[in-house]
């Protein structure tokens with residue numbers, strides 16, 4: 001087996017916690033040939049996707065970097081799209097290049113799914129599973145939605161990640177309109193307004209789904225200095241299990257994820273409410289492995305091998 005990881009530069013990875021590195025290490029462990037490339041080193045020519053890529057072997061300390069070569073993506077069994085956001089036009093165009101890869105190669109997550117599924121709107125489409133949510137760039141409409149909420153409102157950019165730009169406010173807050181103006185760039189950019197879930201103080205649960213099946217979860221509890229449950233802004237990771245409600249959420253969305261080739265997905269659940277379906281480059285397997293004594297990267301590779309075998 002040969003696999004190619006489309007990703008951020010190797011030197012930017014935090015090896016102790018990076019999910020992509022865990023996948024590369026497990027692939028090396030299975031005797032696969034592992035290559036990596038940056039999206040900027042990909043191109044299309046003659047209807048085919050190509051890249052300047054480097055072969056690597058993972059070691060205890062990191063990577064043993066080997067030769068560089070111009071490769072054709074069709075010559076790999078598996079191509080992992082693991083570029084971190086921003087989800088911008090360059091990211092989207094990279095998925096178009098991945099569309100040039102023939103069906104005999106497994107690309108995951110499926111580039112069409114990466115394009116069509118916005119992480120926050122995908123969740124919002126399941127109205128029964130998500131908190132009341134408005135998606136708009138009309139400042140007046142967002143003000144009115146906030147006024148009708150029983151308590152606070154959460155405002156977030158449509159394309160955020162890692163908690164960036166997530167604000168908490170309430171009707172009557174003299175800063176509210178100004179916050180909406182800034183976040184929506186005066187009504188030029190869509191934002192989400194969502195009912196504030198006080199259960200966030202108990203944590204934001206990241207559940208990993210592999211090929212539509214829940215594989216593990218980690219609870220991220222916000223610190224005292226910041227309301228957000230994102231680890232890099234001070235939230236702490238805790239061991240957890242799934243409640244029946246969370247299992248029900250997974251059961252409802254799992255078949256769609258599987259059908260759309262969204263093999264490696266991380267959902268966020270606060271107080272039993274689905275807030276996000278992360279498809280671009282989910283993380284969290286390191287924490288779940290540590291708490292549960294599992295190796296989710298091996299389960300991901302099993303899923304990739306299974307799907308790749310169906311194609312060859």
Ligand SMILES: Nc1ncnc2c1ncn2[C@@H]1O[C@H](COP(=O)(O)OP(=O)(O)O)[C@@H](O)[C@H]1O
Nearest residue numbers: 160161162163164166195196197204227228229
């Ligand atoms: N409806 C909500 N109620 C309370 N807090 C929320 C809500 N939505 C988001 N948050 C807070 O913002 C953080 C990030 O939200 P999320 O929607 O997952 O965006 P991101 O993609 O930036 O992680 C959450 O961990 C939580 O602390």
Ligand SMILES: [Mg+2]
Nearest residue numbers: 162163268276
């Ligand atoms: Mg999140």
